[in-house]
Structure formats: C-alpha cells, structure tokens
Amino acid sequence: MDIIIADDQEMVRDGLKMILSLYEDIRVVGETSHGQELLELLKTASADVILMDIRMPVMDGIEATRAVKEQYPDIKVIILTTFDEDEYIFNGLKGGASGYILKDSSSKEIIKSILAARDGNLLLNPQVSSKVVHALHRMSTESASPPSPRQDLSELLTPRELEVAREVQQGKSNKAIGEALYLTEGTVKNYVSHILDKLELSSRTELIVFLQQEP
Template sequence: MTNAPTPSAPLRIVVADDQATVREGLVLLLGLLPDFEIVGSAPDGREALELVAMHEPDAILLDLHMPELDGVEVTRELVAHHPDVAIVILTTYVDDASVLAALRAGARSYLTKDASREEITHALRSATAGLAVLGPDVQSVLLNATDRAGTAHEPETWLPETLPGGLTRREAEILVMIARGKTNPDIARELVLSNHTIKSHINRIFAKTGSPDRVAAVRYARDHNLV
C-alpha cells in the first residue's frame, strides 16, 4: 500500500510516455519543482507497471497510447493492484472513445498535451488528494458524448474460466466479436475503446493464436470452443 505523503514530503511520480522527448521533458519539468520527486520514467505500459510495483509512487502521469500495454490497460491494472496510485492521463487523444475508456478504467484526471505546467502540477496534486481534474477540451468531449455513452455497454459474451493460448479475457472477448463478423470500428464502438487500442489487441490475439489473419483467428476460436 502506498503511504500518503506528509505535507513536507514531495509527491513521488512515475512518468510514462513512449515519446522520448516528451517523457524527458516532463521529467525535467517536474523534477525542478521542490514538491515533486520523479522516481521513474517508462517508454511503455509494461515498464510503467513494473516501476509502480518497484517504487510505489503517489501518482503516475500516463500517456494513453503506448507499446506493450496502452494507458487504458495500465489504468485497469493499477486500479486492481495499486489502487492508492493516482492516475493522471496526459495525451494528445481527446476523442470520446479514449476519454470514456480511460475514465471508466479508473483514471482520476485527464489532460491533453497542450496543458501548461501549472495545469499538469495542479492535476497531479489534486489527483493525489482524491480530486478529479479534466482539461477544458476533455470536459467538452465528455459532455458531447454523454448521450452516446449512456447507450454504450459491455457485450454479454460467455467465456470459459480457463482461456487458451494465454489470451486475456479482453482479448478472448474481442476474438469472439471477430468471429461474429464485427469490424474493428464495430468493436471499438461497442467496447468504448479507440481503434488504435482494438488494433493492438488484435495484433496480440494473432500472435498468441498463431493466426496470420482474421479467418485463421476465427478458426482458432471455433477449434477452442469460444464460439
């Protein structure tokens, strides 16, 4: 469990962004402030989780689309295993699917990369205090998406308790949707995820199932009684 920082203690932060210039800039920007301590920086989602497990920071400043694991997946893992770590998304993506997916996964705050230093530090301080901060663009997108989000739902898909090939439940769910003839945009819309995230999931599904294409993946799903 992460200990709450004392008033005199700096906030311990992990920065995760796959763009080296952005990541290094954020480390420099925050590291110069006396009430922040950067305990690690990661170029992808998997390393971000490893750094959080190692350092138990107060907060993570997290890009949304990264290699290995994207920001939404990292957020889910952090909420499940490190619930005391405040999650602040900092990304260029501000479409309704990305915003809703991140907030539903458990992100506390969501900013775009044109946010000022003051806005970023305010979001980090607020998030560690349990408060949510949304950038102006994010608030606008969220309001516009309210009606659509009200009708979005997780598909009711039966899955066996033990999944083949090391598939995660999300990957198996997407594989079943592929087998049912759904396109990538269909799947993204139904799961309220970005097309980029769906493509990443499908690439991992192909790798784990040894499938060169969707037809082979559907055959795998049928051979393993997923559909």
C-alpha cells in the same frame, strides 16, 4: 510526492521531467515507455501519482490504468491525452483515472492537476470535459451510463448538496468549496459522498460529466 511518467515518446517524458524538476516537493522516481514496463517498475518502486499516456505499444494506457488501480488502488493515475481521443478518455474514466492533462497544457495546469489528484480532488480541463461528455453520449446506446441529469436534481439533492455539486463541477477542491460555502473540509467531503451515493456515481469525475450533460 513521487511521480512516474509512462509515455512512449522520449520527448514528452523529457519535457514533463523538466517541468516537474522545478518543484521541490515533486520527484520523478521512474519513467516507462509502455504499460507492461510500468507494472514491472511498480514491483520495486512506489509512486503517489502516475502520468499515463493513452497510446503506447505492448500495453496501452487504458489497460495499464485498469491494472494499476486493481493492484495499487491508492496510486492516482492522470491520463495524458490529445484532442482526438474521445473514446480513450471515456474508457480512462471508467478504468479509474483521477484526472486528465492535455499534452500541451501549461506547467501550472499540470502541477495543479497533479496536486488535485494527490489530494483526492479533480481539476478537469473544460475542453477535456466536453470530449468526455461527447464520448458518453455516443457510447450510451452501447453500454450502461450514469442516470440522466435531465431529471430535476432538486428532486434528488438537498439545496446544500446542489450548492456543493455546482462547486465540484467547477473543479474546486474540498478545501476551496469549504471556503466558498463556509463549511469544514470534512463536511464537504461528506456532502460529496452523499451526492455520489444519491446519483449512483462512483467518482468526482463522473459527477462532473453528469452535470455537464444538463440542458
């Protein structure tokens, strides 16, 4: 799996490269200090996952995430974030980010998030999730937001879909959900698609945020 690191702090890039170098199946194929540099790199290099800092000069991580997803929709973007970036996190979600990593996360958490993003799944750190929910509430009066989860979900979803949704909320992969509910991975994937359609959501990230708002 090929990784590109986009962060304006050389210390952060070096730390991530050191962590990722411990895993044989992961290769860091490039690093950049801002979004514009990243887009130039992607003209000649390919990647499966980009680790994207939010605050960078020239072009920040939010704008760069949108540009990457528009030009290279198959590339997964994981946002590198800190605790004081509520609105940035939410905008990253809207821009197509596949997940979030706190900059002080353990190496195990970082690898799990990268593997989940590569497989089309999501491992959302609970602390980051709470920030997303906070930002969503604060911005809901300014822009459209997902439908209110205060409506009884049992009116929208079947009992089996509810079970699957709760498993997704825990950050489990389709494979793990299938093992827990005795379903095939393909069946779980279909359930997740139906759930997103019914709730008018576009990603697992939005589904987790949606469920986190329940009273």
